[in-house]
Amino acid sequence: MRKKMIVLIMIVWSTLIAALPVFAATNNTSDLSSNTSQPRSVTMNRLAGQTEFGTAKAIAEYYCHEKIQSVILATGNDFADGISASVLAHEKKAPILLVDTTVAKSQDAFDYVRQHLDPQGTVYIIGGTGIIGNEFEDKLYELGYSHIIRIAGMDRYDTSYKIAASLNTTTGSALVISSGNQYSDALSISSFAANKDWPILLSPPDELPEEMKNYLRHLKPSQIYITGGEIAISDNVKSEISNLLPDTKIQRLMGQSRFDTNVLIAETFAPHPSTVFLANGYGFADALAGSVVAAQEGAPIIMVDPSIPTLPKSTAGYFGSFLATNSSTDLVTFGGSGVISDEILTNSKDLLLGAVKETSIYSIADLNNTVTQNENYTLPTTVHATLYNSDIIDVPVQWSSQTVDTSKIGTTEYTGVVNGFANTIKLRLIVQEPLPMAQYTTYFDTRLINRTENIRLAAKALDGKILAPGERFSFNQSVGERTAQAGYKEALIIEGDSFTPGLGGGVCQVSSTLYNAVILAHLEIIERHPHSLPISYVPPGQDATVAYPELDFKFKNNTKAYILIRSSVEGNSLTFKLYKKTKNQN
Known part of the structure; x- marks a missing residue:
């Protein structure tokens, strides 16, 4: 019934054949060629729509683009009701169409119904009217479809039981019990259960509902598969089943994670399938719609983590095992590149072909390190490498320069x-100015052009000055006399108890700013004079006025290190930074 053609926005990937793959970016390639003595091929198809509802329609078109007798409508907003419908869909040879909260938002599903469902066909609605409202039935009647069957229970568990009870399951058949609180385990086994007509019952974690017990007594299954660990389905449930059906074989299928459980189920029922379906491991909608397609061949739905380009460790190992078959593989993806990236598809293909191994290096991120000036730094001897199986290991690296x-x-x-890794590793080393032992900033009015220029001149004279241990600093000696020949301009200065124009107005803000930085650095003050009038650029009592040659600001480098004075004028701010330096530092 399935026609392998891609419609609408489905992307058809060309068949990729690799007789002798090129082993770039791999740790160990010596034994790969022996596994690929026969040509292998992987054909990749993507089934996708703009939304999960569009993807469900695309999957339905892939399943059957001709007339059909039945369709199943399930909500695309919650997994609980539809998760058991895979078996029903396979039995009725019906695609699973996902609907939204209203008819108006569910046009993808109704478009498929109008185009493909026989007028005498049947629509199965999964879930109660609180999930899929009566307006959906009204719309179907309006379109001329009168055979509508709603399967709904009091809750998700009851709904799964009613779906199971509606199936033509023979006594002694196998059966699946999965958690009703999470979807990944049930979807992992859905294609196999549907292919073999095994009902899927959803159970609470701790106790089976009475209706399910009655159903089990009636069915008398020869085998029950419990998916997931004890948190999903407790051993108490398993004990209930054993007491209820002492002759029934019970097997728990569980791994350390949803991906491990997914692969364990795939390995159990399809160790070397000819077709593999990929789905988002953190979303249910695409896998739910795709379960009926995978059920046709009893093929696995393999879940991937869409947030990373590499594959879960168990998944990579599963794909790597395909090399033993030397057969071709169809790789079909449910969802667009925003759900499962092209990179994930390519990596899956390479593992299936044997072009890389699960332990091959996939990527090594470029490094960025930051050190302070003259800090000792040695290039790392190892770097972190991400493998195709998502493991991260340390691998030796050889740098082109050790200096x-x-x-x-x-x-x-x-x-x-x-x-074993083809790409060049890059390390970007940033050498930054060391943190100052102290710094201080004051602000000025840039509209006072002459005063601003005087501040710039005095600050520039001090920038880069180095004081040896024990050396004394004199502001007047370092800056020099403030004269017109030196470039200083006339601006307001303090003389006695008044402001008056004078050469070098503003230089006292430079000395006061430096004074505050020196105080923060705990250096020894030798000479400092306050202004005779209050000033605004530093708090009261934190100023240091200078007047060449009478009034000076002096301090001593009382540390055992060289001290570098750095000054900067940016916009309306003046900043001094004091650094400890070695003797030969610039």
């Missing part, structure tokens, strides 16, 4: 190689 110079501020890029 690292941190004496100059700036950025240097180093390149390295890792054995």
